[in-house]
Amino acid sequence: MDQVDALPGLARLNNLVRSVRTPEFAGVTFHEVLAKSALNKVPGPERFGFGWTINPYRGCSHACTYCFARPTHEYLELNAGEDFDRQIIVKINVAEVLRKELASPRWARKPVALGTNTDPYQRAEGRYRLMPEILTALADSGTPISILTKGTLLRRDLDLLADLSQRVPVDLAMSIAVYDDELQQSVEPGTPTTAARLATVAAARERGLPCSVFVMPVLPYLTDTTSHLDRAFSQIAEADATSVLHTALYLKPGTKEWFLAWLDRERPDLSPRYRRLYAKGAYAPAEYRTWLAQRITPLLRKHGLRTGRTDPATGAVLSSAAAAQSAPSPVPTLF
Helix, strand or coil: CEECCCCHHHHCCCCEEEEECCHHHCCCEEEEECCCCCEEEEECCHHHCEEEEECCEECCCCCCCCCCCHHHHHHHCCCCCHHHHHEEEEECCHHHHHHHHHCCCCCCCCCEEECCCCCCCCCHHHHHCCHHHHHHHHHHCCCCEEEEECCHHHHHHHHHHHHHCCCCCEEEEEECCCCCHHHHHHHCCCCCCHHHHHHHHHHHHHCCCCEEEEEEEECCCCCCCHHHHHHHHHHHHHCCCCCEEEEECECCCCHHHHHHHHHHHHCCCCHHHHHHHCCCCCECCHHHHHHHHHHHHHHHHHCCCCECCECCCCCCECCHHHHHHHCCCCCCCCC
């Protein structure tokens, strides 16, 4: 049914079409808007220039307590907590706008990443089906595609992606941070199970598509034990993932308060340790990150896994097109 009582921040938008609730998405409101642009220019380190992203949705029903994108909801007077999980903004015309932008003679066909802010394969995608048209538009223009998701709905589009990969580079990555079922359902309650995501990785690889796994974030004192990481990398290797990328939990303002509230409820014994660890900023201290890398490196070697590369601008898995451009030139052979 349509909701006429749009939230105050959304009511000021001149591109809001309607707000909708449906029985199959209990507690979730979809705010359908007309996008003015589709491609986002993201600055990176100077020598890498800019990256490009598309975000067909804002907010995410995956409800990950640690999601770094939570504060982006505040620009519409929506909070970074429950509103981020339940008030989903849908750019219903994003594919149409994208085609116009891609047709510009100024478009240089740089790799475009999806899933760097909120998940393009969250449950809303099952209702709105925005991704097939977005992906086809990118491929039709000769633009390389990169996707990062936690959504097993990606499997719906694997055949399409396999077909598009014959025309443009396609790089996939599945985010799977937690390999304990009880903890996973507590800390990211709206996501598919770890097993379902690993099966999606395997399905992508069976179609010849590269698919990396983001073990991100590693949660200090929760998922950084040798046993947990060993179990994670064993299952990732079994799924035939192309590579593994990992990093420790990042807690920026807005996300930090929401995650610590979860911790106070579910693991109050760890609250003091977390507050000490993140007392000086959003990043885990350098000493912890060094320790974590030293723990992970031999486990990756044990399971025959290689470390992947992220795009320095978008944070997505590095497009194979960009990787080829950044590779050192071969040394010429002299005869």
